[in-house]
Amino acid sequence: MLIKERLFTPGPVPLPPQVIKALGQQIIHHRTPEFTQIFNDVRQKLQKLLKTERDVIMFASSGTGAMEASVLNFFKKKDKVLVINAGKFGQRWKELGTTFELNVIDYQIEWGKTYSKEKIEEIVKENPDIKGIFVQQSETSTTTYHDVKFLGEISKKLDDCLLVVDGITSVGVYEVYPEEIGIDVLVTGSQKALMLPPGLAVLYFSEKAEKRLSTSDIPKYYFDVAKEAKKQENGQTAYTPAINLIIALNESLNLILDEGLPQLAKRHEIMAEATREAVKEIGLKLLSESPANSATGVYAPEGINADDLRKQLLKIGFRVAGGQDHLKGKIFRIAHMGYFDFNDVIQVIAGLELALAKVGYPVELGKGVKKAQEIILKNI
Amino acid sequence: MLIKERLFTPGPVPLPPQVIKALGQQIIHHRTPEFTQIFNDVRQKLQKLLKTERDVIMFASSGTGAMEASVLNFFKKKDKVLVINAGKFGQRWKELGTTFELNVIDYQIEWGKTYSKEKIEEIVKENPDIKGIFVQQSETSTTTYHDVKFLGEISKKLDDCLLVVDGITSVGVYEVYPEEIGIDVLVTGSQKALMLPPGLAVLYFSEKAEKRLSTSDIPKYYFDVAKEAKKQENGQTAYTPAINLIIALNESLNLILDEGLPQLAKRHEIMAEATREAVKEIGLKLLSESPANSATGVYAPEGINADDLRKQLLKIGFRVAGGQDHLKGKIFRIAHMGYFDFNDVIQVIAGLELALAKVGYPVELGKGVKKAQEIILKNI
Numbered sequence: 001m002l003i004k005e006r007l008f009t010p011g012p013v014p015l016p017p018q019v020i021k022a023l024g025q026q027i028i029h030h031r032t033p034e035f036t037q038i039f040n041d042v043r044q045k046l047q048k049l050l051k052t053e054r055d056v057i058m059f060a061s062s063g064t065g066a067m068e069a070s071v072l073n074f075f076k077k078k079d080k081v082l083v084i085n086a087g088k089f090g091q092r093w094k095e096l097g098t099t100f101e102l103n104v105i106d107y108q109i110e111w112g113k114t115y116s117k118e119k120i121e122e123i124v125k126e127n128p129d130i131k132g133i134f135v136q137q138s139e140t141s142t143t144t145y146h147d148v149k150f151l152g153e154i155s156k157k158l159d160d161c162l163l164v165v166d167g168i169t170s171v172g173v174y175e176v177y178p179e180e181i182g183i184d185v186l187v188t189g190s191q192k193a194l195m196l197p198p199g200l201a202v203l204y205f206s207e208k209a210e211k212r213l214s215t216s217d218i219p220k221y222y223f224d225v226a227k228e229a230k231k232q233e234n235g236q237t238a239y240t241p242a243i244n245l246i247i248a249l250n251e252s253l254n255l256i257l258d259e260g261l262p263q264l265a266k267r268h269e270i271m272a273e274a275t276r277e278a279v280k281e282i283g284l285k286l287l288s289e290s291p292a293n294s295a296t297g298v299y300a301p302e303g304i305n306a307d308d309l310r311k312q313l314l315k316i317g318f319r320v321a322g323g324q325d326h327l328k329g330k331i332f333r334i335a336h337m338g339y340f341d342f343n344d345v346i347q348v349i350a351g352l353e354l355a356l357a358k359v360g361y362p363v364e365l366g367k368g369v370k371k372a373q374e375i376i377l378k379n380i
Numbered sequence: 381m382l383i384k385e386r387l388f389t390p391g392p393v394p395l396p397p398q399v400i401k402a403l404g405q406q407i408i409h410h411r412t413p414e415f416t417q418i419f420n421d422v423r424q425k426l427q428k429l430l431k432t433e434r435d436v437i438m439f440a441s442s443g444t445g446a447m448e449a450s451v452l453n454f455f456k457k458k459d460k461v462l463v464i465n466a467g468k469f470g471q472r473w474k475e476l477g478t479t480f481e482l483n484v485i486d487y488q489i490e491w492g493k494t495y496s497k498e499k500i501e502e503i504v505k506e507n508p509d510i511k512g513i514f515v516q517q518s519e520t521s522t523t524t525y526h527d528v529k530f531l532g533e534i535s536k537k538l539d540d541c542l543l544v545v546d547g548i549t550s551v552g553v554y555e556v557y558p559e560e561i562g563i564d565v566l567v568t569g570s571q572k573a574l575m576l577p578p579g580l581a582v583l584y585f586s587e588k589a590e591k592r593l594s595t596s597d598i599p600k601y602y603f604d605v606a607k608e609a610k611k612q613e614n615g616q617t618a619y620t621p622a623i624n625l626i627i628a629l630n631e632s633l634n635l636i637l638d639e640g641l642p643q644l645a646k647r648h649e650i651m652a653e654a655t656r657e658a659v660k661e662i663g664l665k666l667l668s669e670s671p672a673n674s675a676t677g678v679y680a681p682e683g684i685n686a687d688d689l690r691k692q693l694l695k696i697g698f699r700v701a702g703g704q705d706h707l708k709g710k711i712f713r714i715a716h717m718g719y720f721d722f723n724d725v726i727q728v729i730a731g732l733e734l735a736l737a738k739v740g741y742p743v744e745l746g747k748g749v750k751k752a753q754e755i756i757l758k759n760i
Contacts, residue, residue: 012407012623023624024404027392027577029699060579061602062440064619068602099601191620197407199440199579199622221479222441222448223602239444240571242579243392244403319409 005314008348009321010140010169010295012191012198013338016255019195022248030243036235038250043232045253049261050186050204051177057228059201060242063168063189066201068096069223070164070185074132074205074212077101081132082123084115084151088141088324089166093134100218105130111142111327112297114290117150124154132162137170141324143297143333144288152182162209168192169294171202173268173337175261184209190245193268193294193338195252200245255339266379268293271336271345274375278349278368282356287331294337297323299330301361306332312355318348342376385694388728389701390520390549390675392571392578393718396635399575402628410623416615418630423612425633429641430566430584431557437608439581440622443548443569446581448476449603450544450565454512454585454592457481461512462503464495464531468521468704469546473514480598485510491522491707492677494670497530504534512542517550521704523677523713524668525550532562542589548572549674551582552636553717555645564589570625573674573718575632580625635719646759648673651716651725654755658729658748662736667711674717677703679710681741686712692735698728722756 007014015023028035046056059065075081081102083093086109097104105123109115115135124130133155137148148165155163162184167176171186172193178186183206190200205225213226222239231238256264272293276286279298287297300306307322307329323331334352336345349368356363387394395403408415426436439445455461461482463473466489477484485503489495495515504510513535517528528545535543542564547556551566552573558566563586570580585605593606602619611618636644652673656666659678667677680686687702687709703711714732716725729748736743 007407007409009409009411011620012409015407020404020406024400026400027387027395027571029387029389029392030578031389031701032699060440060442061445062620062622065441065602096601099599101599189620191407191623197622197624198410198620199625219479219481219598221476222445240391240442240569240578242442242577243571244577245579319412321411 003317005319006317006347007319008335009319010143010192010333010335010337011189013193013195013335013340015197016195016252016339018251018255019248022251023197023244025244025247027243030241031236035243038247039241040235042246042250042253045250045257046202048257049171049253052179052204054204054206055229055233056202056204057225057232058237058241058246059203059223059228060199060239061201062198063166063187063201064092065223066187066189066203067092067166069203069225070187071096071100071102072218072220072223073216073225074162074164074185074209075102076215076217078103079131080105080127080129081134082107082127082130084133084135084146085109086113086115086142086144086146087111087136087139089136089139089168093166097134112144112287112289114144114146120151120154124158128158130158130161132164134164136166137176138173138292138294140169140295142288143292143295145290145292148183149181155184156182162212169292169337172256172264173294175265178204178206190249194249195255195338196245196248200242200249267341268337270376270379271340271342272296274342274345274372275334275336275349277375278372279352281371282353282363282368287327295333295335297331297333300332301356304359304361305329309355309359312358313351316351316354318351320348342380346372346376383697385699386697386727387699388715389699390523390572390713390715390717391569393573393575393715393720395577396575396632396719398631398635399628402631403577403624405624405627407623410621411616415623418627419621420615422626422630422633425630425637426582428637429551429633432559432584434584434586435609435613436582436584437605437612438617438621438626439583439603439608440579440619441581442578443546443567443581444472445603446567446569446583447472447546449583449605450567451476451480451482452598452600452603453596453605454542454544454565454589455482456595456597458483459511460485460507460509461514462487462507462510464513464515464526465489466493466495466522466524466526467491467516467519469516469519469548473546477514492524492667492669494524494526500531500534504538508539510538510541512544514544516546517556518553518672518674520549520675521707522668523672523675525670525672528563529561535564536562542592549672549717552644553648553674555641558584558586570629574629575635575718576625576628580622580629647721648717650756650759651720651722652676654722654725654752655714655716655729657755658752659732661751662733662743662748667707675713675715677711677713680712681736684739684741685709689735689739692738693731696731696734698731700728722760726752726756
């Protein structure tokens with residue numbers, strides 16, 4: 001029997017047909033007016049996406065490359081920085097910080113939880129010389145949302161501190177306007193809500209962050225922000241760019257901006273709420289106490305291995321993600337960011353019910369679906 | 381009138397239809413047996429390409445990223461290294477070396493020339509403690525071939541020296557077998573003779589180079605070879621890979637291996653020879669005294685700006701590259717690497733004749749073409 005495989009993983013996410021079409025074309029050269037035109041269009045659209053008039057730069061790398069660039073370009077060795085370490089990607093900030101010899105205050109948080117405001121206040125009170133706060137707006141490994149607005153306020157109050165945000169699974173999901181929020185450095189990657197294949201990273205930096213470029217003493221070459229910024233403001237890149245991803249990004253940004261950012265954020269909110277309420281209705285427990293709108297982490301029922309459940313889901317056509325590190329086998333994660341609509345959410349919930357039935361969990365078919373439908377109906 | 385634009389630049393080069401088709405597909409997830417299968421196929425094919433049984437690793441970056449990785453992973457700060465600096469990319473080795481605090485002996489060579497064996501022998505005699513020799517096998521900016529075999533012999537004679545080769549425009553053009561040649565670290569990029577869009581880099585390292593991994597003291601994260609090698613031998617990557625480029629690489633490696641490496645090298649040799657002899661027949665002068673088979677650099681005729689000639693070539697359908705840095709306006713470069721055959725060479729030579737006629741150079745139409753045809757006829 002034909003079963004189409006559907007991707008519900010939190011990156012990569014499905015590509016829109018417009019993007020596939022843009023990718024499946026003959027290459028063009030990057031040192032041409034034609035490419036520069038597209039590149040500049042993309043840069044302008046990225047500015048609209050982030051509601052900024054500042055230049056936003058791109059790297060040919062995965063999102064981790066832009067995370068590394070955030071450390072390399074805006075800090076000095078021994079700078080004291082605070083890392084909100086609440087999952088696999090928080091851990092990555094910590095590793096990057098220590099690799100490049102920053103003095104990292106590692107605020108470890110149980111996976112599935114967000115930070116405590118009191119604890120943050122306590123840390124900054126004891127460490128007024130903090131030069132940076134590193135956080136994920138959406139920690140993908142635990143599907144947890146961290147409030148960046150509060151951190152923006154905290155950061156501003158400090159003498160000379162930058163708020164550095166991994167927006168890899170928040171940009172294109174929420175309205176992420178760094179200047180309104182108080183984010184100084186914001187990075188994202190192509191294969192999440194930007195709806196592209198992996199291999200392109202995006203980096204925004206504030207005027208305040210820009211001042212750090214000239215004093216940073218960490219050696220850098222490929223991820224040199226000052227060099228790239230100078231090149232890119234003239235419609236070029238320091239090294240060969242990810243040409244076909246940039247051309248495809250032009251298409252996906254059209255989709256995003258045509259929908260409109262408030263509407264896009266609302267759609268993600270509805271899809272996330274419908275997913276959460278449906279899985280709870282089915283009787284399952286959410287992983288996160290502060291769930292993100294990009295993906296929903298769910299504990300497998302007692303006695304059922306989450307990876308067995310995922311295998312069953314795959315058999316009936318749905319690829320969802322598992323847990324990482326110590327959550328492996330315990331949870332699964334359903335994405336709803338990027339090229340998804342509410343019908344997709346209903347479909348995967350129905351699929352989850354079927355899979356649960358197949359692995360012997362006493363599920364009432366349609367119960368979760370109905371809950372999701374109710375939430376959606378209120379919003380359409 | 382319809383004029384189709386044809387790409388004759390030394391990167392990016394045209395994509396084969398098989399590659400375009402592979403790119404224009406829905407994305408698949410990278411943590412799947414399906415992707416691991418493709419990834420492992422690609423790894424095996426890369427081993428065939430380089431005639432090695434050692435693992436070859438990939439990065440989501442442009443070629444410069446892999447060049448940076450060569451410096452970061454196999455050297456210690458203050459290590460004395462020799463850079464063969466004979467063009468823009470030789471200069472890049474130097475910049476990378478100094479950025480990451482190596483002690484660089486900068487052997488500067490006039491653009492268009494290759495190194496002197498005597499000079500190399502002199503340098504290594506005076507500096508027996510050299511830890512690395514950095515070179516381009518094909519220096520794209522000057523379309524110059526540097527003999528790496530001799531450098532391999534020199535390197536082996538030294539106490540503890542690695543030969544690091546930028547093979548970005550030589551792999552897929554020549555038979556580049558690092559173990560036969562004595563190359564310890566070899567890098568290449570996707571948008572050259574591998575016939576893909578930019579954004580994927582490849583790195584080979586020898587057993588001797590591997591021993592350096594544990595002693596290297598330069599901070600690294602995204603370009604950490606040891607970490608990637610460990611992941612990739614298990615069919616995965618440390619960070620999200622350039623999924624669609626890897627899938628497309630599987631296709632382009634099929635093309636390369638089906639043609640066979642000796643035949644592929646022969647084809648490039650014929651195309652390069654035909655191009656060189658044809659432009660000389662037209663009365664133009666070659667840029668390089670040691671021309672590479674990847675691309676041919678040519679001086680514009682006396683009194684004609686090379687960029688004006690290029691504009692004319694573009695009008696009649698051929699995009700060729702200009703000169704870089706101080707060669708700008710003086711030379712143009714015609715690529716013949718990757719998805720080109722001898723008919724393409726004939727076509728661009730005919731186009732060059734037409735363009736020269738249009739800009740007022742006294743060219744005998746068909747003269748260069750005939751020369752190219754003669755060379756080709758001897759070989760088919």
